[in-house]
Amino acid sequence: MKILAISDLVDERVYSEHIRVNYPEVELVLGCGDLPLYYLEFVASMLDRPVLYIRGNHDAPYEETADGRRRTAAQGCEPIDGRMARVLGLTFIGLGGSRRYSPGPPFQFSEGQMRRRLAGLLPRLAINRMRYGRFVDVVVTHAPPYGIHDANDPAHVGFRTFLSLMRRFQPRLLLHGHVHQWRHDRPMRSVYLKTEVVGVFPVRVIELPDH
Numbered sequence: 001m002k003i004l005a006i007s008d009l010v011d012e013r014v015y016s017e018h019i020r021v022n023y024p025e026v027e028l029v030l031g032c033g034d035l036p037l038y039y040l041e042f043v044a045s046m047l048d049r050p051v052l053y054i055r056g057n058h059d060a061p062y063e064e065t066a067d068g069r070r071r072t073a074a075q076g077c078e079p080i081d082g083r084m085a086r087v088l089g090l091t092f093i094g095l096g097g098s099r100r101y102s103p104g105p106p107f108q109f110s111e112g113q114m115r116r117r118l119a120g121l122l123p124r125l126a127i128n129r130m131r132y133g134r135f136v137d138v139v140v141t142h143a144p145p146y147g148i149h150d151a152n153d154p155a156h157v158g159f160r161t162f163l164s165l166m167r168r169f170q171p172r173l174l175l176h177g178h179v180h181q182w183r184h185d186r187p188m189r190s191v192y193l194k195t196e197v198v199g200v201f202p203v204r205v206i207e208l209p210d211h
Contacts, residue, residue: 001088001208004047007032007142007177008056009202010039019046023205028088031077032177032200033096033107033142034058040074050087051077054096055107056142056177057155080140082117084124090137090208091128093121095162098143098178101154107142114161125169135169138208139195144176148190149199151179166195173208175200 033056044051062070080094097107150158188199
């Protein structure tokens with residue numbers, strides 16, 4: 001399966017009338033946070049493929065339209081923040097937001113809060129194991145796991161909860177955003193036990209083998 005992953009920045013290669021030419025054979029789009037709703041909707045309409053997304057620490061609870069309406073979700077896309085989805089034969093969970101580093105914003109969490117968010121998914125994960133033989137295939141997060149692609153500043157420290165998730169549930173892939181990596185000498189693909197961890201900024205195409 002070819003996955004188009006996007007995060008943190010509106011990229012002209014994606015937000016383009018040539019998106020089908022730029023990203024041929026994409027079967028699925030995953031938004032890893034800090035993306036405007038109109039951007040996600042554009043991708044969904046132009047590619048006509050499933051779009052799953054989570055929210056990032058800079059996302060607002062809603063966006064205002066030109067006529068003053070408030071909307072909280074991207075039309076034609078499926079929000080999976082704190083949820084599970086089954087799409088194209090694969091199981092996905094989403095855990096958006098970053099570590100809490102300032103008061104107020106809705107998509108910032110303490111380690112304990114993120115742990116409780118994961119705990120809320122445990123019944124669905126158990127059902128997945130019985131029904132599909134795996135707890136989860138792909139985990140979509142905004143922040144990285146602790147010690148993998150993260151940084152030392154309070155806003156960009158990763159979550160230890162994601163390490164526990166990978167140890168216990170062994171997803172094939174964990175995608176995250178949040179880390180704005182412009183340098184090419186810093187790797188953003190790592191392996192933790194049985195999980196490939198991939199940082200997305202702002203666009204990445206990932207080939208997920210069928211098995």
